Amino acid sequence: MQNQQDVASLYxxxxxxxxxxxxxxxxxxxxxAVMPVLLAAxxxxxxxxxxxxxxxxxxxxxxxxxxxxxxxTNDLFDADTGIDEFNKPHSVVALLGNKQPVxxxxxxxxxxxxxxxxxLAFRSNPSVLFLVLGSCxxxxxxxxxxxxxxxxxxxxxxxxxxxxxxATAAALLVLSPSGINPSNIPWRVAxxxxxxxxxxxxxVLFCSHFHQVAEDxxxxxxxxxxxxxxxxxxxxxxxxxxxxxxxxxxxxxxxHWPITALLxxxxxxxxxxxxxxxxxxxxHPERVSGSKFLAxxxxxxxxxxxxxxxxxxxxFGISLVNQI
Numbered sequence: 001m002q003n004q005q006d007v008a009s010l011y012x013x014x015x016x017x018x019x020x021x022x023x024x025x026x027x028x029x030x031x032x033a034v035m036p037v038l039l040a041a042x043x044x045x046x047x048x049x050x051x052x053x054x055x056x057x058x059x060x061x062x063x064x065x066x067x068x069x070x071x072x073t074n075d076l077f078d079a080d081t082g083i084d085e086f087n088k089p090h091s092v093v094a095l096l097g098n099k100q101p102v103x104x105x106x107x108x109x110x111x112x113x114x115x116x117x118x119x120l121a122f123r124s125n126p127s128v129l130f131l132v133l134g135s136c137x138x139x140x141x142x143x144x145x146x147x148x149x150x151x152x153x154x155x156x157x158x159x160x161x162x163x164x165x166x167a168t169a170a171a172l173l174v175l176s177p178s179g180i181n182p183s184n185i186p187w188r189v190a191x192x193x194x195x196x197x198x199x200x201x202x203x204v205l206f207c208s209h210f211h212q213v214a215e216d217x218x219x220x221x222x223x224x225x226x227x228x229x230x231x232x233x234x235x236x237x238x239x240x241x242x243x244x245x246x247x248x249x250x251x252x253x254x255x256h257w258p259i260t261a262l263l264x265x266x267x268x269x270x271x272x273x274x275x276x277x278x279x280x281x282x283x284h285p286e287r288v289s290g291s292k293f294l295a296x297x298x299x300x301x302x303x304x305x306x307x308x309x310x311x312x313x314x315x316f317g318i319s320l321v322n323q324i
Contacts (some may be wrong), residue, residue, distance in 0.1 A: 040171035042310035065113030164198030258313030267302030
């Protein structure tokens with residue numbers, strides 16, 4: 001028997017379906033997938049190291065495929081728990097009215113993404129495969145049964161680890177020449193480089209729940225929003241933005257990054273708009289449903305600005321102190 005969401009999605013008008021499919025595809029969200037390798041490319045370019053463009057493009061494609069797998073399986077897992085029944089008519093499961101094609105597409109994306117990662121790892125460093133598998137495992141732990149750690153409020157830290165140290169370390173290695181540092185994972189550099197941008201990605205996940213606190217609570221999902229409430233969560237946003245900026249300013253102040261890395265600040269206007277929106281309307285779901293897109297806009301501009309800023313260092317004769 002189909003639930004109300006399935007019926008509404010299946011029998012919507014063509015114009016409504018186009019809007020629902022646009023929301024379901026969530027193409028702006030894929031900026032979180034491509035950011036680690038763009039940051040790694042900017043860092044390596046500033047350090048005067050080789051950036052293998054073929055590896056970069058391959059890692060971009062693989063990252064998009066793996067995030068597609070995670071997004072589709074999250075729709076499947078949410079359909080199983082019923083948490084999306086009334087507040088997510090743009091779920092791919094709801095739009096197709098059938099889980100099977102969604103499941104097939106999800107695991108096809110996973111297979112293709114991991115196959116490409118294996119090839120990239122073979123051409124660079126075996127650790128790349130294990131780091132990416134670790135990120136995928138964290139993604140499954142977030143929503144997949146029987147773990148569903150996102151239902152216990154652990155989705156945000158899992159997100160930071162996956163898109164921070166793990167993905168950034170993999171990206172740094174995948175761009176390296178084959179055979180360089182075969183057993184050395186650049187954890188220190190990866191953590192420093194990825195800490196702020198990964199926290200910006202985590203902010204996107206955090207803000208995606210402001211409009212569905214009641215539904216999450218009703219289905220037993222104890223997300224940070226449910227635990228803190230929307231008012232206290234909204235007050236937390238400025239502190240998270242300040243922490244992101246601090247994590248990115250410290251390496252500049254220590255002269256490990258060039259002053260041009262301040263280009264990451266171009267995301268701040270979107271961050272300020274997010275703070276204003278949530279401070280005024282945190283308890284009005286219909287008004288804050290787009291808060292995750294403001295957070296995403298901040299994440300994309302901040303990460304892209306930081307990547308370009310790092311790459312511009314040599315133009316001004318500024319090189320990085322730390323190497324892998």
